[in-house]
Amino acid sequence: MNLEQLCRDIKANYNRLKDKTAAFRFLRYQFELLAWKKQKLKLGAIVFEIKEFTVAGITLFEEADIRYIRQDTSEDDAMKFENRLKALAWQWDFKNIGALIIVSSLGFLIIYAHLYVWYCENLPSLAFRDPNADEMIYFAFESTLVFRNTEFFKSLILLNYWLVNTIVSFCINYGMLF
Numbered sequence: 001m002n003l004e005q006l007c008r009d010i011k012a013n014y015n016r017l018k019d020k021t022a023a024f025r026f027l028r029y030q031f032e033l034l035a036w037k038k039q040k041l042k043l044g045a046i047v048f049e050i051k052e053f054t055v056a057g058i059t060l061f062e063e064a065d066i067r068y069i070r071q072d073t074s075e076d077d078a079m080k081f082e083n084r085l086k087a088l089a090w091q092w093d094f095k096n097i098g099a100l101i102i103v104s105s106l107g108f109l110i111i112y113a114h115l116y117v118w119y120c121e122n123l124p125s126l127a128f129r130d131p132n133a134d135e136m137i138y139f140a141f142e143s144t145l146v147f148r149n150t151e152f153f154k155s156l157i158l159l160n161y162w163l164v165n166t167i168v169s170f171c172i173n174y175g176m177l178f
Contacts, residue, residue: 003030003031003034006027007027046067049067050064051063051064137171137172138164138168
């Protein structure tokens with residue numbers, strides 16, 4: 001119903017109304033209904049907040065954050081990282097940073113242990129090296145890098161053997177080839 005038309009009709013026919021309180025109650029109901037509809041339309045409105053990230057008083061960058069007006073965002077606010085840190089009474093001091101380092105290193109150690117166990121269980125041919133492979137590595141490097149029959153390299157033959165032994169030791173100890 002058109003609210004302006006209703007107001008004009010009540011004003012023009014005020015003397016003819018039998019129940020004036022019911023008419024005013026109906027008019028108040030229409031005003032409240034209009035206000036509720038306007039409020040409902042405003043629920044989807046958004047506002048942009050500009051957040052500045054500063055370190056030592058220097059603004060590094062700014063970010064625009066979308067906030068919905070007239071909607072309950074308390075759960076979203078509670079999930080934000082800054083508010084989680086406030087709930088824990090986090091401060092950037094030695095005690096809290098030390099605890100963070102200890103907890104994160106334990107977490108990484110547990111993840112590494114699980115990954116290593118998975119690696120050993122699912123890829124045993126890569127995880128466990130055959131001891132005969134060491135001899136194969138030594139033979140491969142010795143046959144390719146040591147030149148015995150060239151007259152020029154005879155003076156460097158000890159250097160070639162030393163190079164082969166070093167490369168083989170490196171590959172065996174650090175698992176470079178197998």
